[in-house]
Amino acid sequence: MTATAKLGGTATFPTISGWTKSLEVTVGGGVDGAGTGTQRFALYIRTAAGTESGTVTVTPNGPSNVVQATISSYSCNAGNTFSLDVASGSMATASTSVVTDADHVMGETAGNMMFFSTTAAANTNLGSQTVTATGATYGTAAERVDTGTNSGNDSRLSHCDRPITSGTASAATHYTGTATAATTAGTIFVRLSEVVSAGNRGPDRRRPRITRRPARSASFAR
Numbered sequence: 001m002t003a004t005a006k007l008g009g010t011a012t013f014p015t016i017s018g019w020t021k022s023l024e025v026t027v028g029g030g031v032d033g034a035g036t037g038t039q040r041f042a043l044y045i046r047t048a049a050g051t052e053s054g055t056v057t058v059t060p061n062g063p064s065n066v067v068q069a070t071i072s073s074y075s076c077n078a079g080n081t082f083s084l085d086v087a088s089g090s091m092a093t094a095s096t097s098v099v100t101d102a103d104h105v106m107g108e109t110a111g112n113m114m115f116f117s118t119t120a121a122a123n124t125n126l127g128s129q130t131v132t133a134t135g136a137t138y139g140t141a142a143e144r145v146d147t148g149t150n151s152g153n154d155s156r157l158s159h160c161d162r163p164i165t166s167g168t169a170s171a172a173t174h175y176t177g178t179a180t181a182a183t184t185a186g187t188i189f190v191r192l193s194e195v196v197s198a199g200n201r202g203p204d205r206r207r208p209r210i211t212r213r214p215a216r217s218a219s220f221a222r
Helices: none
Strands: 002-006 020-033 036-045 066-075 081-101 113-120 126-132 136-138 142-149 155-167 174-195 211-221
Touching: 002 113, 002 155, 036 081, 036 113, 036 174, 066 113, 066 142, 066 155, 081 113, 113 126, 126 136, 126 142, 126 155
Parallel strands: 020 081
Antiparallel strands: 002 036, 002 066, 020 036, 020 174, 066 211, 081 174, 113 155, 113 174, 126 174, 136 155, 142 155
16 A cells, blocks of 8 residues: 655554555655645555455544545465565656656566555646656556545555566666646655475476555545
């Protein structure tokens, strides 16, 4: 789950029972308003039991006048687990060409999935979203959700992913997208790597299989 709050970038996201807050950063820049300003951006991780239902409450501590959150889920072969690496990137100058770079080399390699979530300071459609990295070859990028709100100072939040088919990244992951209106932005990157359990190893081992599941979104003004 990624969550974004806008108004000065000083709000902080709380601890949520059953979830691990893996990353929290301030992205964007400029004077607070529609299309500019800083946003607080957080990533929460949960290992699902498959019996979850109901809602998740995400209420920032501190000033914010618009909040958005979206949940995406992924599965792998039974008995296996995920190894994750997370990073973030920020764009402080408003533009209709959205570009961010991960803050370190994530080393994505064949069989991995790169999940990337972008928040924008304007309620502007995010299009042509993709990621690349020197040394890695990717499959087709897929947009899972792109949702926005005109509440408060406006906000946009997207979830996308792209599988790595061959090679290994030797440079930081690079995000590009387009916006219908100039905006500042930030991206959270998550590299998902399937760790094969001892029981799934051997000549008949199951091949890594990272599967997307439907995404869920919500937004509200404060």
